[in-house]
Amino acid sequence: MLIVMKPSATAHDVDAAVEIIQAIGLRAHPMPGATRTAIGITGNQGVIESRRFEDLPGVAEVIRVTKPYKLITLDLRPEKTIVRVGDATIGGSDLAFIAGPCAIENRDQAFAVAEAVQKSGARFFRGGVWKPRTSPYTFQGLGDKGWEIMVEIRETFGLKIVTEALDESSVDLVEQYGDVIQIGARNMQNFSLLKRAGRSKLPVLLKRGMAATLEEWLLAAEYIMAEGNYNVILCERGVRTFAQHTRNTLDLASVPAIRRISHLPVIVDPSHGTGSAYMVTPLARAGVAVGADGLMVEVHNHPELALSDAAQALTLSEYAELINEVRAIRKSLLRFADDSRTEKAST
Numbered sequence: 001m002l003i004v005m006k007p008s009a010t011a012h013d014v015d016a017a018v019e020i021i022q023a024i025g026l027r028a029h030p031m032p033g034a035t036r037t038a039i040g041i042t043g044n045q046g047v048i049e050s051r052r053f054e055d056l057p058g059v060a061e062v063i064r065v066t067k068p069y070k071l072i073t074l075d076l077r078p079e080k081t082i083v084r085v086g087d088a089t090i091g092g093s094d095l096a097f098i099a100g101p102c103a104i105e106n107r108d109q110a111f112a113v114a115e116a117v118q119k120s121g122a123r124f125f126r127g128g129v130w131k132p133r134t135s136p137y138t139f140q141g142l143g144d145k146g147w148e149i150m151v152e153i154r155e156t157f158g159l160k161i162v163t164e165a166l167d168e169s170s171v172d173l174v175e176q177y178g179d180v181i182q183i184g185a186r187n188m189q190n191f192s193l194l195k196r197a198g199r200s201k202l203p204v205l206l207k208r209g210m211a212a213t214l215e216e217w218l219l220a221a222e223y224i225m226a227e228g229n230y231n232v233i234l235c236e237r238g239v240r241t242f243a244q245h246t247r248n249t250l251d252l253a254s255v256p257a258i259r260r261i262s263h264l265p266v267i268v269d270p271s272h273g274t275g276s277a278y279m280v281t282p283l284a285r286a287g288v289a290v291g292a293d294g295l296m297v298e299v300h301n302h303p304e305l306a307l308s309d310a311a312q313a314l315t316l317s318e319y320a321e322l323i324n325e326v327r328a329i330r331k332s333l334l335r336f337a338d339d340s341r342t343e344k345a346s347t
């Protein structure tokens with residue numbers, strides 16, 4: 001159920017509605033918007049009697065939710081969510097770039113890449129401290145030693161640190177040293193991990209599972225939000241199909257499909273989405289062209305020596321060129337949007 005408050009409702013009216021929701025043992029999720037606040041309700045097993053809310057002061061409408069989603073929807077929040085990470089944003093007017101190596105391998109590697117990432121104007125540095133690998137015999141990440149390097153990078157370059165938490169206990173470390181909790185494709189339906197991230201104050205970057213439908217992916221986001229963390233960023237990274245020319249099939253249609261349903265920001269990862277460096281830039285261009293809020297890209301100072309995902313890593317100069325190109329694409333997209341608004345206004 002969803003309670004839409006009147007534009008004239010006061011903070012006191014919202015608090016009063018929240019108190020009643022809590023008093024009957026349910027959870028209230030107030031979402032302030034540009035014109036009105038809506039309150040999502042979770043925690044009910046069956047139908048909630050709507051009449052008890054209808055006559056409360058400041059209530060405009062009580063809507064029964066018939067879709068499987070409650071908190072990710074545009075019904076609850078018609079404006080896009082802008083996730084703020086300190087002074088950086090994801091989902092705002094600027095494209096967000098999250099770039100870095102697949103894994104933190106050593107200080108020299110991480111610093112060389114971080115310097116290029118900072119120079120490109122990106123605000124987010126990615127890099128696995130723990131790596132979820134298909135084989136137990138391949139490089140598993142530096143683990144705790146990787147954090148020492150990450151902390152130095154954060155301080156030296158002022159970049160926000162995005163790294164994957166493989167399990168609940170690693171969320172504690174991301175909270176201590178990082179800025180954004182990444183939940184990987186393999187963990188998209190690790191419900192205890194989703195709930196733990198939902199209790200965190202840090203934003204959560206939720207990758208699409210490799211065999212997840214849009215609905216499953218969005219319901220995974222609901223798990224995080226239902227715990228009270230509304231700062232979720234969705235990341236399309238491709239799904240497993242019969243195609244053999246790519247590592248995964250990057251489903252760019254998910255970007256407009258999400259836009260139609262959800263207020264959450266969505267970014268595209270053309271690196272894991274293709275698995276081949278030569279395809280990363282074309283698919284990054286396409287991701288921005290379909291309206292993604294940003295990109296996650298793997299970069300390495302010596303791709304040929306990378307300990308994981310070597311085939312998809314861009315060189316530092318390829319990465320710099322990609323950023324210039326997609327910025328130009330974004331600029332022309334904004335111009336199209338402006339032109340069509342002007343045309344509509346003049347007809």
Ligand code: PEP
Pocket residue numbers: 102128132164183184185186207237272
């Ligand atoms: C990653 O981004 O490092 C990663 C492992 O990606 P995914 O979870 O999408 O496979």
Ligand code: MN
Pocket residue numbers: 102103272298308309
């Ligand atoms: Mn990788």
